[in-house]
Amino acid sequence: MEDRNKIIADLFSRAKQDLHPDHNILILHIGEDFTFLINANGTDKAPQSWVLPIGSNVTSNKYFIHKPPTADEIEYAIIEVEDEIMALNPTIEKGKYRLMSFDPLVHDIAGYAGVTGNKLPIKEMESVFSRVAAIVSGRPASMDILPDSNEFAAGLLIVREVMHHLYFQEIILK
Known part of the structure; x- marks a missing residue:
């Protein structure tokens, strides 16, 4: 079981190292059991956080x-993830x-999308999701280099829904 308070404190601490006092950053962390969104504003206030019961x-x-x-x-999972x-x-x-995200999963998604910079645009994330959707629809998984784990698919789905429903056009990769 993930220690939620420790995860929040660690991510907040990591983000604070890079922040200007005027920045408003929301950290995304997809854990195994929960998804965390942490307001890492540029002040010294304790972070506001949301812990969702969705994880990879x-x-x-x-x-699955x-x-x-x-x-x-996939559609049934999307319904719950969207609701949360x-x-x-x-x-x-x-x-x-x-x-912003420090997650290896988000960095992996960026890599599979061919992103080389420090930002994962929604368009490139969608290209990876489309490849997973093609596999789910019957294209042989061996025709792609994407991980074949259901946890990867679930994590990607969560990233996608966060970006769409909270209106983010990109994720800053840290």
């Missing part, structure tokens, strides 16, 4: 029976934050 393992285990998951399994993220819309002001 828990979402995969709950919804097959490997790779079926299109229906959409509940944050009233509390996370659109356009106020820049999204």
Whole structure:
């Protein structure tokens, strides 16, 4: 079981090293059991955080029976992930934050998208999701270099839904 308070404190501490006092950063961390969004504003205030009961393992285990998951399994997972993220819309002001992540998963997604800089644009993330969708729809997984783990698919799905429903056009990679 992940120690939520330790994760939040560690991520907040890491983000604070790079922040200007006027920056409004929202850190995204996809754990095995939970997804964390942490307001790492440029002040010394304690971070505001949201812990969602969706994570790479828990979402995969709950919804994905097959490997790779079926299109229906992906759709059912999207419904829960969307519901969890959409509940944050009233509390996370659109356009106020820049999204940042230290996650190896997010860096992997950027790598599979061919991103070489320090930002993962939504378009490039979508290209990776489209490749997973093609595999789910029947294209042989051996025709792509993407990981074939259901946890990767669940994590990618969470990243996608966060970007879409909280209106982020890119993720800053740290």
